[in-house]
Amino acid sequence: MTNVAVLALLLACLPLALTSGFHYHLAVLVGINATIAISLNLLMGYAGQVSLGHAGFVALGAYGTAILSSRYGWPVPLALVSSAAGAALIAFVVGRPILRLKGYYLALGTLGLGMIIYLVISNEVWLTGGPDGMPVPVLELFGGRLTGPADWYWLIAVMLLLVFWLSTNLIHAPLGRALRALEGPEAVAGSVGIDVPRSKLLVFTLSAAIAALMGGFLALYAGFISPSLADFLHSIELALMVLVGGLGSVVGSIIGAALITLLPQVLTVVEEYETLVYGLILIGVMMFMPRGLLSSIIDLWRRIKR
Incomplete structure (x- = not known):
């Protein structure tokens, strides 16, 4: 059974364990973040x-959807798709200079982009x-309104x-193989015929489009948005989901998102x-599980079996 089939089965069966609207609410948030x-x-x-500014793209999708639909009267689905396309266009244009940076400079560049988006949203009252x-x-959708977490669960499950x-x-497509080659020295990747700048720009644009699309869904689900969607802490939370789940692990991204999304429920007594x-x-994670939680658990299981 493929990973896609396993995920579909889990998503179909999960409602059996969701006994309240609050549980559905948490499941929706986990699905969006995942x-x-x-x-x-x-x-x-x-x-x-x-990337330390990915929350900026989430906010672009959220605010784009809200502004186009509420202020200009666009149909909500059209506003949603247009906002994701707009965020992708911004990522494509801005990504060209930013992705030329390396290491810490790239992190600072994406951080700066996220801060600019946050400041624009906060100041353009x-x-x-x-x-x-x-x-x-x-x-x-289809003549009906999505009003509760139980309704939203199935839409977000389909998107996930x-x-x-x-x-x-994508990972097993030519672009995915090119991306894996970028994990090593870029000069080596370029020497075997990989267009390094193009590959990085394409994945940056795709990543921004997906984040913006889900930002739009998040705005529609919440019914209200604020500039905190674009703040630095939100970007750190998103990066933490990836690091906890494991870099280069799609399944790990879901696990990391679930853990970080549900963590505030555990920390309610020490919220400060x-x-x-x-x-x-x-x-x-960086010190003891540099490959992420999922890979560390798999490695531990293999050592135990030996």
Whole structure:
């Protein structure tokens, strides 16, 4: 049974364990974050390009959907797709100079991009509502409204499954093989005929488009958005999902997203230390599980079997 079939089976059976609307709410958030984490893992895990501003693309999709639908009267599905396309275009244009940077400079470049998006959203009150945020209309599909977490669960499950399938196939496609070659020295990849700048730009654009699309879904689900969607901590949370699950692991992205999304429920008694806990987890993963939680568990299981 393929990983896609296993995931489809799990998503179909999961509602049997969801006994309340709150459980469905958590499942929806995990699904949205897992889909975004998969897109970020394509960039960080396979292309080897660090991004500390990915939340900016999530916010672009969210605010684009809200602005086009509520202020300009666009149909919500059209606003959703157009916002994702707009974020992809921005990523394509901005990615050309940013992806020429290496190492820490690339991390700072993506961080700067995320900060610019955050500042624009926070300061352009006439368009975005500024720090107060703005409401988002209800999503209507096939003549019906998605109003509750149980309805949203199936839509997000389908999106997660589609992006999982797309990413799995992409990894084994020529572009995926080119991305894996980028994990080593770029000069070596270029010497075997791989167009390094083009490969990096394509995956950066695709990653941004998926993140923006899910940002739009997140806005429609929440019914309200604020600039915190684009802030630095949100970008760190997304990167942490990828690192915890394991760089270069699509399945690990889902596991990492589930752990980091559900962690605040455990930390409700020490909410003021949430950022500290995230930092400790990041340090612990980098020191003791550099390949991520899933790979570390698999390695441990293999050692036990021996």
